[in-house]
Amino acid sequence: xxxxxxxxxxxxxxxxxxxxxxxxxxxxxxxxxxxxxxxxxxxxxxxxxxxxxxxxxxxxxxxxxxxxxxxxxxxxxxxxxxxxxxxxxxxxxxxxxxxxxxxxxxxxxxxxxxxxxxxxxxxxxxxxxxxxxxxxxxxxxxxxxxxxxxxxxxxxxxxxxxxxxxxxx
Numbered sequence: 001x002x003x004x005x006x007x008x009x010x011x012x013x014x015x016x017x018x019x020x021x022x023x024x025x026x027x028x029x030x031x032x033x034x035x036x037x038x039x040x041x042x043x044x045x046x047x048x049x050x051x052x053x054x055x056x057x058x059x060x061x062x063x064x065x066x067x068x069x070x071x072x073x074x075x076x077x078x079x080x081x082x083x084x085x086x087x088x089x090x091x092x093x094x095x096x097x098x099x100x101x102x103x104x105x106x107x108x109x110x111x112x113x114x115x116x117x118x119x120x121x122x123x124x125x126x127x128x129x130x131x132x133x134x135x136x137x138x139x140x141x142x143x144x145x146x147x148x149x150x151x152x153x154x155x156x157x158x159x160x161x162x163x164x165x166x167x168x169x
Contacts, residue, residue, distance in 0.1 A: 027052060027133040031084070031126065035115060035144035042115035044095060046080065048128065050107040053079065056132040067102060076100060080109055085125040088117060119144045122162045126153040 030047040050067075057075050058065035065075065077097050086093040098110035119142050129136040130153075138153040142162055151160045 027129065027136040029128050029136065029138040031128075031138065031140040033119065033122075033124075033140060033142040035119060037145055040114060040116060041112045042086075042093075042095075044086075044111040046084070046107075046109040046111075046128070048107045048109070050102050050105055052129055052133060052136075053107050056129050059132055073100060076107070076109065080111075080128070083127040083129075087123045087125075088121060118146055119162050120147055123159065124151060124153075124162065125159045126151075127158050128153075130155045130158070 027049075029049075032043075032045045034043045035041075036043055053076060054065050054067075057063075057079050060079070061075065063069075066072075069075065081095075086095065093113055093115075095111040095113050098112055100107060100109045102108075122142075124140055126138045126140060128138050130138075134155045136155070140151045140153065140160075142149055142151070147162070149162070151162065153160065
């Protein structure tokens, strides 16, 4: 009886672990880039898997990193700032940090900047998580009063210019 119980426990543990591993075979991030016409602010929201970001920062900094870390917000801000940049006409756009929240295993990061221009011709550099996860795919959805569309970033495509595949409303 004890052997059977032990086998069932081992089988349950194995199935549980293999399900967890199999459940995260895809690595993706989502960024929304929207011009708010009321405030003239460019609003940026990133959605990433929180433990993927934690692992990337832990590997990069060679530390144990989790939400309990005393500099959690600061290290995530530094990581985002160094792996996601916007520029227009060769000028970098400095994004202001609004904050972050963790919900159900997802990390939501909010940034903004006063923005007088349209999104067309904006250059986006998105290297979020590709150093740690080479199969990472980052999608950026953008929208202002004149255009909307999407860009896809991977290990081999880290920089793109808004203006290709534009849908006009």
